[in-house]
Amino acid sequence: MFKTALIVGAGSGLSASLTRLFAKENMQVALAARSPDRLAEFTKSTGAKIFKCDVGRHDEVETLFKNVETAIGAPDVVIYNPSYRVRGPLIDLDPVEVEKTIAITAFGGFLVAQAAVRRMLPKGQGAVIFTGASASVKGYALSAPFAMGKFALRGLAQSMARELQPQGVHVAHVVVDGGIRSSRRAEPPDRPDSLLDPDAIAENYLHLLRQPRNAWSWEIEVRPWVEKF
Amino acid sequence: MFKTALIVGAGSGLSASLTRLFAKENMQVALAARSPDRLAEFTKSTGAKIFKCDVGRHDEVETLFKNVETAIGAPDVVIYNPSYRVRGPLIDLDPVEVEKTIAITAFGGFLVAQAAVRRMLPKGQGAVIFTGASASVKGYALSAPFAMGKFALRGLAQSMARELQPQGVHVAHVVVDGGIRSSRRAEPPDRPDSLLDPDAIAENYLHLLRQPRNAWSWEIEVRPWVEKF
Amino acid sequence: MFKTALIVGAGSGLSASLTRLFAKENMQVALAARSPDRLAEFTKSTGAKIFKCDVGRHDEVETLFKNVETAIGAPDVVIYNPSYRVRGPLIDLDPVEVEKTIAITAFGGFLVAQAAVRRMLPKGQGAVIFTGASASVKGYALSAPFAMGKFALRGLAQSMARELQPQGVHVAHVVVDGGIRSSRRAEPPDRPDSLLDPDAIAENYLHLLRQPRNAWSWEIEVRPWVEKF
Amino acid sequence: MFKTALIVGAGSGLSASLTRLFAKENMQVALAARSPDRLAEFTKSTGAKIFKCDVGRHDEVETLFKNVETAIGAPDVVIYNPSYRVRGPLIDLDPVEVEKTIAITAFGGFLVAQAAVRRMLPKGQGAVIFTGASASVKGYALSAPFAMGKFALRGLAQSMARELQPQGVHVAHVVVDGGIRSSRRAEPPDRPDSLLDPDAIAENYLHLLRQPRNAWSWEIEVRPWVEKF
Numbered sequence: 001m002f003k004t005a006l007i008v009g010a011g012s013g014l015s016a017s018l019t020r021l022f023a024k025e026n027m028q029v030a031l032a033a034r035s036p037d038r039l040a041e042f043t044k045s046t047g048a049k050i051f052k053c054d055v056g057r058h059d060e061v062e063t064l065f066k067n068v069e070t071a072i073g074a075p076d077v078v079i080y081n082p083s084y085r086v087r088g089p090l091i092d093l094d095p096v097e098v099e100k101t102i103a104i105t106a107f108g109g110f111l112v113a114q115a116a117v118r119r120m121l122p123k124g125q126g127a128v129i130f131t132g133a134s135a136s137v138k139g140y141a142l143s144a145p146f147a148m149g150k151f152a153l154r155g156l157a158q159s160m161a162r163e164l165q166p167q168g169v170h171v172a173h174v175v176v177d178g179g180i181r182s183s184r185r186a187e188p189p190d191r192p193d194s195l196l197d198p199d200a201i202a203e204n205y206l207h208l209l210r211q212p213r214n215a216w217s218w219e220i221e222v223r224p225w226v227e228k229f
Numbered sequence: 230m231f232k233t234a235l236i237v238g239a240g241s242g243l244s245a246s247l248t249r250l251f252a253k254e255n256m257q258v259a260l261a262a263r264s265p266d267r268l269a270e271f272t273k274s275t276g277a278k279i280f281k282c283d284v285g286r287h288d289e290v291e292t293l294f295k296n297v298e299t300a301i302g303a304p305d306v307v308i309y310n311p312s313y314r315v316r317g318p319l320i321d322l323d324p325v326e327v328e329k330t331i332a333i334t335a336f337g338g339f340l341v342a343q344a345a346v347r348r349m350l351p352k353g354q355g356a357v358i359f360t361g362a363s364a365s366v367k368g369y370a371l372s373a374p375f376a377m378g379k380f381a382l383r384g385l386a387q388s389m390a391r392e393l394q395p396q397g398v399h400v401a402h403v404v405v406d407g408g409i410r411s412s413r414r415a416e417p418p419d420r421p422d423s424l425l426d427p428d429a430i431a432e433n434y435l436h437l438l439r440q441p442r443n444a445w446s447w448e449i450e451v452r453p454w455v456e457k458f
Numbered sequence: 459m460f461k462t463a464l465i466v467g468a469g470s471g472l473s474a475s476l477t478r479l480f481a482k483e484n485m486q487v488a489l490a491a492r493s494p495d496r497l498a499e500f501t502k503s504t505g506a507k508i509f510k511c512d513v514g515r516h517d518e519v520e521t522l523f524k525n526v527e528t529a530i531g532a533p534d535v536v537i538y539n540p541s542y543r544v545r546g547p548l549i550d551l552d553p554v555e556v557e558k559t560i561a562i563t564a565f566g567g568f569l570v571a572q573a574a575v576r577r578m579l580p581k582g583q584g585a586v587i588f589t590g591a592s593a594s595v596k597g598y599a600l601s602a603p604f605a606m607g608k609f610a611l612r613g614l615a616q617s618m619a620r621e622l623q624p625q626g627v628h629v630a631h632v633v634v635d636g637g638i639r640s641s642r643r644a645e646p647p648d649r650p651d652s653l654l655d656p657d658a659i660a661e662n663y664l665h666l667l668r669q670p671r672n673a674w675s676w677e678i679e680v681r682p683w684v685e686k687f
Numbered sequence: 688m689f690k691t692a693l694i695v696g697a698g699s700g701l702s703a704s705l706t707r708l709f710a711k712e713n714m715q716v717a718l719a720a721r722s723p724d725r726l727a728e729f730t731k732s733t734g735a736k737i738f739k740c741d742v743g744r745h746d747e748v749e750t751l752f753k754n755v756e757t758a759i760g761a762p763d764v765v766i767y768n769p770s771y772r773v774r775g776p777l778i779d780l781d782p783v784e785v786e787k788t789i790a791i792t793a794f795g796g797f798l799v800a801q802a803a804v805r806r807m808l809p810k811g812q813g814a815v816i817f818t819g820a821s822a823s824v825k826g827y828a829l830s831a832p833f834a835m836g837k838f839a840l841r842g843l844a845q846s847m848a849r850e851l852q853p854q855g856v857h858v859a860h861v862v863v864d865g866g867i868r869s870s871r872r873a874e875p876p877d878r879p880d881s882l883l884d885p886d887a888i889a890e891n892y893l894h895l896l897r898q899p900r901n902a903w904s905w906e907i908e909v910r911p912w913v914e915k916f
Contacts, residue, residue, distance in 0.1 A: 058782045090847060091805045095745045098797055102789060106835055110785055118778045139845030148793055151842030155834035158826030160777060166455045181443075193443035200444035207436045213454040214410075214422035215429035220449045225442040226395045287553045319618060320576045324516045327568055331560060335606055339556055347549045368616030376613035377564055384609030387597030389548060624913045639901075651901035658902035665894045671912040672868075672880035673887035678907045683900040684853045 001025065002076035002127065002209055006068050008032045008055060008112050009081030010039060013182045014131065017202035018079060019048050025206070028072035032064050034082075055082050055108030056100075065115040074123075077209060078116035080109045080153075081131045085146040098145040105149025109156055117160075117169060124168035127209055130157045132175045134229075161218045172208045175221035176201060177229060194226050230254065231305035231356065231438055235297050237261045237284060237341050238310030239268060242411045242427035243360065247308060248277050250431045257301035261293050263311075284311050284337030285329075294344040303348035306438060309338045309382075310360045314375040327374045334378025338385055346389075346398060353397035356438055359386045361404045363458075390447045401437045404450035405430060406458060423455050459483070460534035460585065460667055464526050466490045466513060466570050467539030468497060471640045471656035472589065476537060477506050479660045486530035490522050513540050513566030514558075523573040532577035535667060538567045538611075539589045543604040556603045563607025567614055575618075575627055582626040585667055588615045590633045592687075619676045630666045633679035634659060635687060652684050688712065689763035689814065689896055693755050695719045695742060695799050696768030697726060700869045700885035701818065705766060706735050708889045715759035719751050721769075742769050742795030743787075752802040761810075764896060765803035767796045767840075768818045772833040785832045792836025796843055804847075804856055811855035814896055817844045819862045821916075848905045859895045862908035863888060864916060881913050 005022045007015050010033035019042070022029045029048040033039060036050045043050045049071045053064040068075060084104040086097040113128055120126025134140070136154045139147035157173040164171055179185065181195040188194075201222055208217060223229060234251045236244050239262035248271070251258050258277040262268060265279045272279045278300045282293040297304060313333040315326040342357055349355025363369075365383045368376035386402040393400055408414065410424040417423075430451055437446060452458060463480045465473050468491035477500070480487050487506040491497060494508045501508045507529045511522040526533060542562040544555040571586050578584025592598070594612045597605035615631040622629055637643065639653040646652075662680055669675060681687060692709045694702050697720035706729070709716045716735040720726060723737045730737045736758045740751040755762060771791040773784035800815050807813025821827070823841045826834035844860035851858055866872065868882040875881075888909055895904060910916060 090801055090850060091808065093797075093801065095798060095801075099794060102794060102839065106839065107786060107789060110780075110831065110835065111782060114777055114780065114782070121778065135842070139842045139847075139849065141846060141850035144797065144843050144846040144850070147842035147846040148797065148839040149842075152789065152793065152835040152839035155822070155826045155836075155838030156831050159828060159831040159834040160826075162458065162826065163777060163828035163831070168454070170454070193441070195443065197441065197443045200441050203440075204436075204444065204446070207433075211432075211451075212422070212426065212429050214424065214426045215433070215451045216454055217433070217449055217451050218458075220446055222440075222444040222446050225397070225399070225445055229391070229447075319572055319621060320579065322568075322572065324569060324572075328565060331565060331610065335610065336557060336560060339551075339602065339606065340553060343548055343551065343553075350549065364613070368613045368618075368620065370617060370621035373568065373614050373617040373621070376617040377568065377610040378613075380613030381560065381564065381606040381610035384593070384597045384605035384607075385602050388599060388602040388605040389597075391597065392548060392599035392602070620916065626912070628912070651899070653901065655899065655901045658899050661898075662894075662902065662904070665891075669890075669909075670880070670884065670887050672882065672884045673891070673909040674912055675891070675907050675909050676916075678904055680898075680902045680904050683855070683857070683903055687849070687905075 002027060004028045004072045004075045005077035005079065006030045006032065006075035006116070007079045007081065008053070010036065010050070012081055013180060013198035014201055015081055016042060017198040018205060019046050021199070021202045021206055023047060027077070030068045030072050030075065055112060056103035058111055061111040061115055065119070074119040075116065076125070077127045078112060079129050079131070079205065080112050082108055083133070083149065085143070087143050087146070089142060090144055093145060101145035102149045102152065105146070106152035106156065109153045113156065113160060117164060120169045121167055126168070127170040127172070128160065129172045129174060129205055129208060132173050134175070134177045136173070136175050158218070165216060168213070170208070170211070170213070170216050172217060173219045174204060175219065177221055177223035178227045191226065194224050196222065196224055231256060233257045233301045233304045234306035234308065235259045235261065235304035236308045236310065237282070239265065239279070241310055242409060243430055244310055245271060246427040246431035247434060248275050250428070250435055252276060254435070256306070259297045259301050259304065284341060285332035287340055290340040290344055294348070304345065305354070306356045307341060307345035308358050308360070308434065309341050311337055312362070312378065314372070314378070316372050316375070318371060319373055322374060330374035331378045331381065334375065335381035335385065338382045342385065342389060346393060349398045350396055355397070356399040356401070357389065358401045358403060358434055358437060361402050363404070363406045365402070365404050387447070394445060397442070399437070399440070399442070399445050401446055402448045403433060404448065406450055406452035407456040420455065423453050425451065425453055460485060462486045462530045462533045463535035463537065464488045464490065464533035464574070465537045465539065466511070468494065468508070470539055471638055472659055473539055474500060475656040475660035476663060477504050479664055481505060483664070485535070488526045488530050488533065513570060514561035516569055519569040519573055523577070533574065534583070535585045536570060536574035537587050537589070537663065538570050540566055541591070541607065543601070545601050545604070547600060548602055551603060559603035560607045560610065563604065564610035564614065567611045571614065571618060575622060578627045579625055584626070585628040585630070586618065587630045587632060587663055587666060590631050592633070592635045594631070594633050616676070623674060626671070628666070628669070628671070628674050630675055631677045632662060633677065635679055635681035636685040649684065652682050654680065654682055689714060691715045691759045691762045692764040692766065693717045693719065693762035693803070694766045694768065695740070697723065697737070699768055700867055701888055702768055703729060704885040704889035705892060706733050708886070708893055710734060712893070714764070717755045717759050717762065742799060743790035745798055748798040748802055752806070761806035762803065763812070764814045765799060766816050766818070766892065767799050769795055770820070770836065772830065772836070774830050774833070776829060777831055780832060788832035789836045789839065792833065793839035793843065796840045800843065800847060804851060807856045808854055814857040814859070815847065816859045816861060816892055816895060819860050821862070821864045823860070823862050845905070852903060855900070857895070857898070857900070857903050859904055860906045861891060862906065864908055864910035865914040878913065881911050883909065883911055
């Protein structure tokens with residue numbers, strides 16, 4: 001089993017769940033976030049190391065991996081969670097915001113994956129998991145930028161799987177299809193379990209990491225039982 | 230966690246792996262096969278009950294479920310594995326064989342699923358998992374009948390997921406994309422782990438069964454690390 | 459351009475539109491229907507020959523092609539339109555009706571395609587077009603049988619395209635995604651053009667037939683401008 | 688039928704074919720290219736107006752549309768062809784080149800589409816067609832950047848179709864699956880018609896433009912008869 005993990009995009013509930021789950025599995029965990037300050041408390045309880053990184057910038061991603069290597073060693077596992085979105089009618093979208101959506105949601109995924117894979121290939125093993133969304137496989141009205149970013153990330157993950165799996169690196173894409181429960185968002189009493197639980201999503205990542213190389217999944221989707229699709 | 234399971238299509242290595250895995254999880258297991266005689270030894274070692282059934286026949290499927298109910302109770306989990314195929318140029322195919330391919334690969338899936346769901350809905354829980362193949366999502370040349378059967382089974386699984394998941398029954402479809410290791414088929418020494426291991430596939434079924442209803446997968450694919458796709 | 463066409467499933471508005479369109483292109487047209495009697499008037503105005511055929515029966519399909527050959531020659535173009543469906547909760551479906559749905563919607567497609575291709579391959583040219591539906595690519599709740607049939611038909615069409623196109627036979631699948639305007643069904647005044655016009659759909663079939671072999675489409679979808687998808 | 692068209696990405700054979708075809712249909716055609724100088728001869732023979740534009744730059748796209756409006760009026764039809772790609776092992780890719788691939792292949796598509804749709808919505812009609820590739824639906828090994836760009840463009844096209852078609856603007860995506868014949872590339876004598884002919888591809892664009900709004904295609908694929916897929 002893997003020993004070190006880097007989780008990029010540490011602001012979400014999913015990242016917190018992954019950190020706790022990986023720590024319980026005795027993995028060393030590093031977290032990268034754009035604004036890591038508010039995570040101090042969290043890292044204390046889990047032992048995770050925390051790093052600041054703007055994933056859309058090549059130099060920051062390089063620095064991140066060097067610092068992670070020093071702190072916990074080259075990561076066996078890298079999870080890419082960041083996304084950003086701007087919504088609205090196509091004609092009203094600010095091109096700068098669209099560019100930012102693609103940069104964080106997809107291009108940052110490439111930068112992180114490249115740095116990760118460079119450290120995995122010499123060992124002939126490792127795993128990179130990308131977090132997708134409903135928008136990864138369905139381009140919704142009034143949400144063109146997010147569709148662009150999430151479709152692109154899926155294309156990256158699929159190309160990487162074809163290239164890198166025969167070299168020992170497992171590449172997976174998780175389609176998270178539904179809203180996620182959080183401190184700010186709970187399901188109504190008459191719709192129990194209608195939001196995804198981040199801990200439950202995280203179990204799927206752990207399952208992917210446990211797969212032997214003769215039965216790897218490239219894509220897996222998760223959604224609440226009552227979710228329309 | 231679930232307590233009783235019916236595995237239909239007991240002739241394959243996957244069924245054997247599932248039986249052992251479920252037995253280890255302390256589930257009561259029933260197996261249905263067209264030719265159950267040769268399974269005597271196997272059932273002895275696992276404690277599984279064995280039943281004869283031609284899945285394409287409505288009356289036999291009805292009888293199967295009645296007998297399973299008597300033996301281990303109504304199954305919480307039903308796995309549908311059977312498939313049959315005839316290959317060759319379209320113009321040379323025997324229509325009787327094409328009909329049989331569809332009957333066993335897809336129509337039997339409907340018969341089994343209907344009998345299963347009738348017993349699950351009153352309890353508001355249960356799981357039905359269908360075993361797919363590469364042909365479930367890609368229609369290969371010279372293999373039209375299998376494409377018809379496996380596409381149809383996937384259509385059934387998707388319709389069932391939309392209908393039944395909001396009523397508590399988990400429906401999943403596993404795309405098994407690659408050859409499976411067996412007593413008759415091993416990978417060449419220079420291509421280690423290039424065949425799917427049935428035990429490894431089975432772990433994915435168990436993972437699906439363990440998912441809480443706020444994070445259900447409908448589809449998951451598994452393939453060896455070196456498999457082209 | 460092609461000279462003879464057989465349209466199977468003559469009861470629909472689409473078949474009528476195709477017949478008129480092909481006749482205008484100076485093609486000889488044969489129509490096959492389960493109940494051809496009510497088509498007498500129509501055949502008079504278009505010059506189409508009409509034949510009785512139950513598409514789910516091998517012997518009737520064989521007879522159909524022999525009679526069509528005698529009447530207009532071996533068809534260069536064969537269109538497969540028939541479908542049948544039974545809807546409802548999975549647990550209430552009559553297995554006999556499910557079998558009939560698959561037989562007419564998919565197995566008949568195989569029988570007709572096989573007979574068609576046997577006559578096309580010696581000439582190294584021809585075209586077979588299958589009519590799909592929304593259910594060809596999305597398995598809707600409460601409609602498992604139709605999903606099974608239409609998914610299967612798409613699997614057949616895809617396998618055939620991979621096998622037969624390199625031998626000169628164009629195989630295409632049209633996803634008709636939306637309701638179709640007919641004498642019994644018109645759109646409300648405040649939703650103009652919200653139903654597919656059969657003549658407009660038929661133009662897409664003609665377009666497919668006109669494609670040179672260096673730019674063949676396998677799949678094309680058509681839907682009204684306001685249709686949700 | 689439409690009267691004015693802007694074809695973006697004028698360097699390709701497809702753009703040349705589209706220009707000739709649209710001119711024959713008596714449409715006023717504008718061409719936008721990064722290096723328009725070598726097109727002088729071509730524009731003379733077709734009457735097309737030619738404009739210089741770097742599609743990844745917001746200001747240049749704005750200027751382009753203003754100039755096109757002055758020259759031929761606001762375009763009823765806008766075709767987006769540009770793409771750029773860098774290939775190679777993931778670990779060797781230059782991030783600057785990856786960014787450029789996404790910028791030209793996908794982000795430029797957004798900029799052009801936004802400017803186009805702003806001029807179409809007030810009229811309640813128009814058409815935007817995006818040129819896709821095999822990589823739009825399949826992420827190939829050693830080609831992650833192109834997969835990212837083309838997947839993203841398809842996500843844009845799908846989101847736009849859902850948003851804009853009910854407002855009268857037809858949005859389509861053409862999956863060009865195969866090599867394209869050109870002055871530099873011809874098929875071997877023993878593989879006739881194994882490359883796509885740009886004129887044949889262009890006919891599909893014209894077909895899309897002729898579709899009435901009650902039967903619009905969102906996606907159509909074209910490939911040579913012998914192409915593997």
